[in-house]
Amino acid sequence: MLTTSRGISLVLAVAISALTVAFLLLMDDATPSLLLVAGAISFSVSYILMQVTLEFLIFKEISNIYSVLEKIQKKDYSSIPDKSDRLSISPLKKINKTINLYAQSKNKEIETLQKNAAFRREFIADISHELKTPIFAAQGYIHTLLDGAVEDKSVRLKFLKRAAKSLNALDKLVQDLLTLNQMESGVIKFHFESFDLKEVIHEVIEELEHKAAKRDMIIRFFYDKDKSYHTIADKDKIFRVCQNLISNAIKYNNDGGEVEVFLKMLKNNIMVEVKDNGKGISPDDLKRIFERFYRVEKSRSREKGGTGLGLAIVKHILEGHKSKISVSSTLGKGSVFSFELPLDKDKKKVA
Structure with missing residues (x-):
């Protein structure tokens, strides 16, 4: 009984009522009726105040704390409330809020780990496939030559060229992977x-x-032919960014289409836009095109060549310049890729 708010409130109310009656007994003019009324009032008021205080300010918060701790113990972070900003004057409120914040941070950490694990699995599957394709192709040509086709000069030359092409694609893939890894780890300097x-x-x-x-x-x-578009950046890497964007605009455009490149002078920056009138990119694909190995049209993209790392490298290069790549696209009308670089104000003059 003493472990509940009602039990504790009852005991404390009785004690306060008894102390009140005992104090009134010291008065000479205290009558039995006065003692009874005073005892009843002090008991009622004390009980109500104690009950409200213990139930809503202490026991309820302790119950919430135990509930959160049980969920943490069971590793059930999903059902923990995101916010704990209810109005309360309980001294336990701060503890409850701290535990909630801890649980939320652990939940986010677990979600991040799960996403990273899924990304690693997808990355391993992608890189295995990307490496397997040129290796198996070169292997097939070479084994065919070893099995006797080497004696035929026309076949020998054709197969050696194809094997060399596959090995070149493999080398480009490895180089792009190394470049991307070095950028992410900060090894490559700008x-x-x-x-x-x-x-x-x-x-x-x-x-x-x-x-x-x-x-x-x-x-x-x-x-504008009358303007000078001087910027301060890593020239070789920006060349690679422009090369990748314009090459992609050609690669994924329609035959007979147009690729338009715009240079625009802004207040403190220079904007580069690369526009094509190809098939465009769906909204779902737009969210992922800067991921490693992600291709909008996987089968066609492999036929067209490329490693699937170009846009990921572009993204990291521009991040190293404190800039970012933007893209907008409409299905059936084409895509626009753009980025900005700082204007070299010392050379801002008419050419």
């Missing part, structure tokens, strides 16, 4: 310098024009 972004984009377009011409595509470059 060498910032001032250069004209317009010239870098011209170099990229000249390099990729033959690739576009094979599919009857046109690359258009729009910028």
Whole structure:
């Protein structure tokens, strides 16, 4: 009985009532009626106050604390309330809130670990498949040659070229993986310098024009010829960013389509936009295109080449420049990739 709020309230109320009556007995003019009324009032008031105080300010909070602790013990973090901001004057409120915050942090930590575990499983499956494809292709060509086809010169040359192509794809995949890993671990350092972004984009377009011409595509470059687009960045890495974005715009565009590159001068930055009029990307795929090995059209993408790491590398390069890659896309109309770099104000002048 003494372990409940009612039992404790009853005992304390009786004690307070007895003390009140005992105090009144010391008075000469105390009558039995006065003693009875005073005892009853002191008992009632004391009981109600004690009951409310113990039940709502102490026992209820202790019950909540035990409930949360039981869930933590059972590792059931999902049913723990996200917030503990109810109005209360209980001295145990702070303890309850602290335990709730701890449980919420553990729940988030577990969710993160589960996501990382799922990502690792998916990554291992992806990299195994990506490595297997060129290895098995090169292996097949070489074993065919060893089985006797090497004697036929025309077959020998054709198979050796195909095996070399597969090994080159394997080498590119390994190099991209190493590059991405070094960027994430901070091994690769950025060498910032001032250069004209317009010239870098011209170099990229000249390099990729033959690739576009094979599919009857046109690359258009729009910028203000009277302006200088100097920025401070790592020139080689920004070249790679532009190369990847324009190459993808060609790769995933329709035959006879157009790729448009825009240079826009903003107040303190320079914006680069790469636009195509291809099939576009669905909203679900947009959320994942910067993940390693993620491809919107997996079968077609492998036919077109590439390692599936290009956009992941672009993302890390721009993060190293305190910038980010943005993308918008409409199915059936195409996609627009854009990023910004800081304007070199010392060279902000008319060309």
